[in-house]
Amino acid sequence: MTGIRLTAPAPGWAIDADVVVVGSGVAGLTAALRCAAAGLDTVVVTKARLEAGSTRWAQGGIAAALGEGDTPEQHLDDTLVAGAGLCDEEAVRTLVTEGPDAVRRLITTGAHFDTTDSGDIALTREGGHHRRRIAHAGGDATGAEISRALVEAVREAALHTIENALVLDLLTDAEGRTAGVSLHVMGEGQHDGVGAVRAPSVVLATGGMGQVFSATTNPSVSTGDGVALALRAGAEVSDLEFVQFHPTVLFLGADSEGQQPLVSEAVRGEGAHLVDADGVRFMLGQHELAELAPRDIVAKGITRRMHEKGAEHMYLDARHFGAAMWEQRFPTILAACRSHGIDPVTEPIPVAPAAHYASGGVRTDLRGRTTVPGLYACGEVACTGVHGANRLASNSLLEGLVFAERIAADIAEVRPPRTAPAEASRDADDLVPLLAPEARTAIQRTMTRGAGVLRSAGSLATAAEELETLHREAADADAGGAKAVVPGVDAWEVTNLLLVSRVLVAAARDREETRGCHWREDRPDRDDAHGRRHLVVRIGPDRTPVVHRTETAAFPPVRPSD
Secondary structure: OOOOEEOOOOOOOEEEOOEEEEOOOHHHHHHHHHHHHOOOOEEEEOOOOHHHOHHHHOOOOEEOOOOOOOOHHHHHHHHHHHOOOOOOHHHHHHHHHHHHHHHHHHHHHOOOOOEOOOOOEOEEOOOOOOOOOEEOOOOOOHHHHHHHHHHHHHHHOOOEEEOOEEEEEEEEOOOOOEEEEEEEEOOOOOOOEEEEEEOOEEEEOOOOOHHHOOEEOOOOOOOOHHHHHHHHOOOOEEOOOOEEEEEEEEOOOOOOOEEOOEOOHHHHHOOOEEEOOOOOOOOEOOEOOHHHOOHHHHHHHHHHHHHHHOOOOEEEEOHHHHHHHHHHHOHHHHHHHHHOOOOOOOOOEEEEEEEEEEOOEEEOOOOOEOOOOOEEEOHHHEEOOOOOOOOOOOHHHHHHHHHHHHHHHHHHHHOOOOOOOOOOOOOHHHEEOOOOOOHHHHHHHHHHHHHOOOEOHHHHHHHHHHHHHHHHHHHHHHHOOOOOOOOOHHHHHHHHHHHHHHHHHHHHHHOOOOEOOEOEOOOOOOOHHHHOOOEEEEEOOOOOEEEEEOOOOOOOOOOOOO
């Protein structure tokens, strides 16, 4: 344990439970429902409304070997290829073998997927998949449908939920074991201000950290809160340098910031072409799957062509779909494009890569356990080893589903006793100085310039220096008695963003090769002799990231006794 915590008021209220699940996406709600079904007193904490988890933004679908002729082994092969030599094969095998039944249980829970005329689940293809195995709902509204079904199930089960609540830090007992979380309810929930949920099992399902970059497909709440909490609690994170940039995000202008509209990979799966301003299909010849190559390859192909042409974006051409197909298969994307003055039926869509998905996160084993006893993680906040250096399209919803079920099974089996949280230190040395909310833009621009799609030793060194300056200025202001930043949601979020950014850049500097979605233009080749290793990071006593390279491509156990 580090003893490091955010600067925040002491909890003014508390409730007790067996399990607290932080997050309301597919991973969090699945874990909560399974824990409750096992008779565990379960509380769900979510940063916005229950239905506002990141899952609802997922357009394409959920991947599983459900189609005739498809097998888990084929799904495994495609996942391993996309992961560029860094997937944990046992984790992937767990995903693909347990995945089909997990999807069927999701259907039993109430999720409705699109079907064929014969009543079978309709399946499409996305990048990196050699078979049609992507189940979708509402054409391109899969995440929204899954979220709807799970939220309804949670409400029917009458689970205790705390909405509009930002989790702050992990609570631990006298032995250093998990004892709950502190959190701040933002005025609209059942409780006001800073409080605590005391529970011996904490499940982090807080989603991603896309807001460290200026342009992202992630919602504004994706500020890396779970990864930051875990780091402060002494947990290990891994593979944070592997940030997947989605190749086809609607281009709204070079200066546009915040959440950008996604143009699902399923559009290319149905036959759309990537072209430059002259109408040339530039992905032909770059990969056997052309536009359906793994995402890192397509993002690099687009970026290269942009540099060659001196252009700010490329185009996705699906005019040949016709109006009927656009309206039936991709109504959400069609509406988003038209709301920005672009009609995909009659013109190509301007697209450019934007930050999309963190393949790395809080390191877990196959039961979702982290290196801190009692702390679990699943979904995008976790690093299970499934994604390796680059996530295969539509494996994310499946990973959240499968590993959430495994976490619930482990907690139900162990059923740890409730213990009282130890008295939190109020020593100033244990409190993280808060950044002013306006530092958020500075962090995002630093990360976009220095650690975006294209990286180099020089760009990463500059990014590290700028981030350390922000860190040092906050510490100096705090130590020098300058006017302190008032604790609050904006300050806590930007402080979390700075921490995860510093760790991401530290790992990216250490990985001196190009692998998966980590593209070092100064080190363009893969180095399997040294690079087929995971980078595991902790926060040292001096609050700097400490990077450790594993001895093999396999993760070490999360517990010394394992």
